[in-house]
């Protein structure tokens with residue numbers, strides 16, 4: 020049975036439909052991310068779960084209880100928002116203790132629980148410091164301890180790491196996931212960062228223009244994106260216009276290749292999609308198609324090539340295996356395994 024359940028949840032601001040009939044079932048202990056571009060309705064959805072925004076229509080249930088119209092402070096949820104600042108005049112320990120005091124938790128128990136929460140985020144040694152004496156990452160860890168100390172049924176995180184620099188952000192992603200696994204709190208996180216959503220979550224909800232358009236495990240979303248938008252928002256994709264010849268055969272210009280059988284009828288216009296790291300550069304004449312390296316970029320662990328071909332320009336990501344990279348102007352063949360090719364409906368135009 021789902022622990023947190025959203026049924027047809029919709030939000031209007033005046034005549035603007037910010038969130039449109041979102042259905043989502045989160046299991047107990049699951050870590051789910053709401054992922055999408057700016058303005059797609061992620062924060063509004065989270066705010067409705069938190070009780071800070073009223074639901075226009077639909078229903079929200081927590082552990083079988085209808086909380087659609089319950090006041091925020093009766094929901095007992097743990098919340099870490101990007102702008103949810105710590106109390107500057109209180110020590111770290113007092114910040115974490117605050118929620119317990121409000122809940123009239125006895126002093127001795129309070130001290131013990133604050134200690135445990137700070138140990139969880141590795142800040143025991145900083146209990147007596149003030150927020151201004153901490154780094155950005157440490158402050159966010161205090162905010163996390165403050166949310167977790169009340170042992171909430173659900174933890175809501177809105178871009179909790181977006182103020183941190185890239186390196187710290189990566190470390191905190193790992194730490195956040197470890198802490199969540201340890202305490203097992205059901206968690207819903209908002210992020211616009213696809214790699215963050217993929218690396219931390221059990222499942223990802225991709226949102227577009229107020230709608231949840233794909234809900235699945237990160238690996239499924241990446242390998243089987245449901246639309247052209249998702250294939251390019253979550254990772255990169257080479258998209259080529261094609262036409263179904265028969266079954267799983269698709270015509271790309273003069274080339275006929277295999278792809279997954281996605282149930283399209285013969286003659287249907289489709290988008291053929293293959294991820295850059297699934298393409299291999301081989302000797303000219305030895306691949307499915309020949310091309311010329313127009314530009315190459317060094318990414319550290321990989322080389323990225325822009326290759327001009329008769330089908331259009333293709334992006335190829337090759338591992339940096341220590342061998343010299345191909346020069347610009349070099350002729351090369353391109354190959355890919357059949358099972359890596361996907362077909363998407365061609366109802367949207369291919370971006371230039």
Ligand SMILES: Nc1ncnc2c1ncn2[C@@H]1O[C@H](COP(=O)(O)OP(=O)(O)OP(=O)(O)O)[C@@H](O)[C@H]1O
Pocket residue numbers: 032035036037055056057058059060061062063064211
């Ligand atoms: N208080 C408000 N009044 C009117 N419109 C709002 C309000 N809050 C949000 N919106 C609109 O609702 C839509 C969804 O906004 P929301 O903040 O949920 O998006 P988001 O996906 O979280 O974006 P971001 O990543 O930029 O925070 C947007 O079009 C936004 O302009």
